[in-house]
Amino acid sequence: MDLSQLREEYKRAELSRNTLDDDPIKQFEKWFKEAMATVEKDPNAMSLATVNAIGQPSLRTVLLKYFDERGFVFFTNYESRKARDIGQNPRVALLFPWLVLERQVKIEGIAEKVSFAETARYFTTRPRGSQIGAWVSPQSSVIESRNFLLQKFEEMKVRFEKGQVPVPKHWGGYRVVPHVIEFWQGRPNRLHDRFQYSRQADGSWLIERLAP
Ligand SMILES: Cc1cc2nc3c(=O)[nH]c(=O)nc-3n(C[C@H](O)[C@H](O)[C@H](O)COP(=O)(O)O)c2cc1C
Structure with missing residues (x-):
């Protein structure tokens, strides 16, 4: 399948x-509010x-659950593949692909x-079903069948x-403490706008334009 003719011009902003x-x-908050108003499904998916x-x-x-000056928080299983990776190496990256806005934040x-x-x-x-769900799934492990999950869900329902x-x-949050944040806005002729904030030793942010 050849997709080479699938093209978009970015002119929105x-x-x-x-x-x-x-x-x-603050810049992220401004864009996030615009994403909430425009991105139909899961603007907080990253x-x-x-x-x-x-x-x-x-x-x-x-899913991003909240953010502030300290960082970006999501919740997961502390025994999952991602958690094992983070245990070995806490350096991570996040990407918000807000494509209807012709934007991404990295x-x-x-x-x-x-x-x-x-x-x-x-x-x-969290809704009770999700709370019970957190007890049920050995996230990232190989399981035999869907039945395993359904049975365990019933067991946990009775237990609780x-x-x-x-x-x-085995369940909880991670906060991603950022040191680089890039805002990308699509522009015509592939001459996109990119601005990168880098945290400096004194806690301030250096802002630089990057080539698209
Ligand atoms: C829209 C969407 C939202 C998701 N949100 C979460 C989440 O907040 N936490 C989570 O642990 N998994 C979430 N998942 C599932 C993960 O993508 C992934 O399958 C799971 O965490 C296991 O990842 P791992 O094996 O790399 O640790 C979400 C998936 C989708 C498609």
């Missing part, structure tokens, strides 16, 4: 140094890239586990019939 916020988190001890990259989608940073209290705070806001579902020890 532009990005310039004088409209960029000096603070990349690709998370990890690299293990032998340098093998791996990529998957996770983040490089260090993943740190959030505290148990922070995980517990988020866990209690009464009261609150406790937070599983």
